[in-house]
Amino acid sequence: MTLYDERTIQMLEAKANLLRRHVIKMTYAAQSGHPGGSLSYADIITALFFKVMRFRPQEPLWEDRDKFVLSKGHAAPVYYAALAEAGYFPVEDLLSLRKLGSYLQGHPCRMKTPGVEISTGSLGQGLSVANGMGLAAKLDRRSSRIYCLLGDGELQEGQNWEAAMLASHYKLDNVTAFVDRNKMQIDGPTEQVMSLEPLVDKWKAFGWNVIEINGHDMRQILDACEKAAGVMGRPTIIIAHTIKGKGVSFMEGAVAFHGKAPNADEYRIALRELGEKI
Amino acid sequence: MKWVYTSQRKEYANALLDIGQKRTDVVVLDADLSSSTRTSEFAKKFPERFFNVGIAEQNLMGTAAGLAVSGKTVFASTFAVFATGRCWDQIRQSIAYPNSNVKIVATHAGITVGGDGASHQALEDIALMRALPNMYVIVPADGAEAYKAVKAVAEHVGPCYVRLGRSDVPMVTTVDSPFEIGRATIIREGTDVSLVSCGQMVAVCLDAAESLQVKGISAEVVNMSTVKPLDVETLLRSVRKTGCVVTAEEHSIRSGLGSAVACVLAQQYPAPMKMVGTPDCFGESGESAELMCRYGLTAEEVSSSAEEVIRRKRT
Missing domain, CATH: 3.40.50.920 (Rossmann fold)
Incomplete structure (x- = not known):
């Protein structure tokens, strides 16, 4: 197991914080969008884009790149922020989110946004696509790894379980999925709306290697990715326990901010809490 | 007229074998109906490029999309009623919208499915596919045209729906008849x-x-x-x-x-x-x-x- 030095961890934490500030600015500028579910996996996407994944922003179609699939497409803002900070397009363009003519659509669009591998938005479809990418990498004997971010509420879509079967049947050890387990969905807590537990047992029963982590702990995220890469013959699911709206006090655990932008006051408070010097 | 009858499914299998021989980027997916759609012939010849996803049409289309955006030319087959209705949103979201290079070749379309009855008779599939931007819809007249249509969609980059029947159909074209996508x-x-x-x-x-x-x-x-x-x-x-x-x-x-x-x-x-x-x-x-x-x-x-x-x- 790699021991990550304190500087690397601090750099990643600062980057995650930067992405969170982008999310607040983007959704405030758009006056719509989904801050809650973006903030909850900000640490995960930071670890992926700034430490774990191999890719070339100047050569987006580099064939040996690792790939990221955002299955819960509504959490696009932090994905775009990561792509911009990684160099796929100018950071200034982030504020065009959801505006007419922008290449930053409300939900990810492969045909418009550099770095977006597949269009998503209708829930429950990303894992199947990630599996297809995993099969292709195996056929081509490439070492590319495929990362898929699933929402927890999204797991209520049956297609996920069709995909779960396929990934273990075809031994897709190059596919690693995260569940952003923030335990909230639009109509309330997942366990009230449609219970998902016992979630670990479900994935185990489908033949997956299951790892549970605190999805806001950078070291745990990096360790889990490293472990996943070392598992042969099975896909890995990382169930990341997270807090919806993480980093902004009044958004944390608040269903209201699933799909609502901050107002002017909330905007200022949120940025201050995230360390922006105003 | 006294017609000679041909099988569109058999010609689909022949075309896939020919394309598969020439192009290693071609992969074929089926949802537990490969012996009926005849993708089983491709599976026998090129087992490493054939994936059965089981009885799971939504996953069929999603997996096909993932392979397609990774550079593969993907054929996805099952019966027309399932290939379009059971997974329309997956086709819309993961194939048509991102312009994934997936060829949905559906068999057993139309009323002539026969004894299986209404649950299996796709009479709405052209409507469903025609409504999707980026999607091409091809309904070959006979076996010879089915062969040519399958070869043509393999060359076209973008999503296509090819509609084939179960029963043998009268031969109205010849192997030499011209065929071009978008040309009547x-x-x-x-x-x-x-x-x-x-x-x-x-x-x-x-x-x-x-x-x-x-x-x-x-x-x-x-x-x-x-x-x-x-x-x-x-x-x-x-x-x-x-x-x-x-x-x-x-x-x-x-x-x-x-x-x-x-x-x-x-x-x-x-x-x-x-x-x-x-x-x-x-x-x-x-x-x-x-x-x-x-x-x-x-x-x-x-x-x-x-x-x-x-x-x-x-x-």
Whole structure:
């Protein structure tokens, strides 16, 4: 197991914080969008884009790149922020989110946004696509790894379980999925709306290697990715326990901010809490 | 007419084998119906490039999309009713919208599925696929055209839907007949009425044209094997000449080929028109030939419709 030095961890934490500030600015500028579910996996996407994944922003179609699939497409803002900070397009363009003519659509669009591998938005479809990418990498004997971010509420879509079967049947050890387990969905807590537990047992029963982590702990995220890469013959699911709206006090655990932008006051408070010097 | 019958499914299998031999980027997926869709032939020859996803059509389309955006040319097959209805949103979100290079080749389309009845008779699949941006819709007339259509969609970059039948169908083209995506062919020239059709209804229209000729009516038979993008040029040229049109399809008249033709004519060249196809209802069990009669997919229906539109022509 790699021991990550304190500087690397601090750099990643600062980057995650930067992405969170982008999310607040983007959704405030758009006056719509989904801050809650973006903030909850900000640490995960930071670890992926700034430490774990191999890719070339100047050569987006580099064939040996690792790939990221955002299955819960509504959490696009932090994905775009990561792509911009990684160099796929100018950071200034982030504020065009959801505006007419922008290449930053409300939900990810492969045909418009550099770095977006597949269009998503209708829930429950990303894992199947990630599996297809995993099969292709195996056929081509490439070492590319495929990362898929699933929402927890999204797991209520049956297609996920069709995909779960396929990934273990075809031994897709190059596919690693995260569940952003923030335990909230639009109509309330997942366990009230449609219970998902016992979630670990479900994935185990489908033949997956299951790892549970605190999805806001950078070291745990990096360790889990490293472990996943070392598992042969099975896909890995990382169930990341997270807090919806993480980093902004009044958004944390608040269903209201699933799909609502901050107002002017909330905007200022949120940025201050995230360390922006105003 | 005395027809020679050919199998579209067999030609699909042949085309896949030929393409698979030449191109290693071609992969084939099926959802537990490979022995019926005949993708099993490809599976036998190229097992490493064939993936059975089990009885899971949504996952079929999603997995196909993932392979396609990774540079593969993907054929995904199952029965037409499942290939379009069971996973329409997956096709919309993961294939059509991102322009994934997936060829959905569906078999067992239409009423001639026969004994399985309404649950398995896709009479809405053209409508469902035609509604999607980026999606091409091809309904080959016979076995030879099925072979050519499959080869053509493999060369086209972008999503395509190819609709094939279960039963053997009359051979109305030859191996040498031209085939091009988006290009209709005039199979029989005429001057009094245009009979525009696709799939095995092309043969029915040729039968109708024969019987109309006995009555002194000259019918032009247009094989509109590409329903989308529609060959507007050939359609308008024919209807400008004849002044009236009958469409015929083994599909609901709501939003199929007839609707596509009406959409063009209503806006560009209004002409007397009738649509032959199944009405707004589900099918039922029966023999293929019996069902074709019961739902009015016959040469008699096409002929009487032709006579009616001719009468309605403005003099």
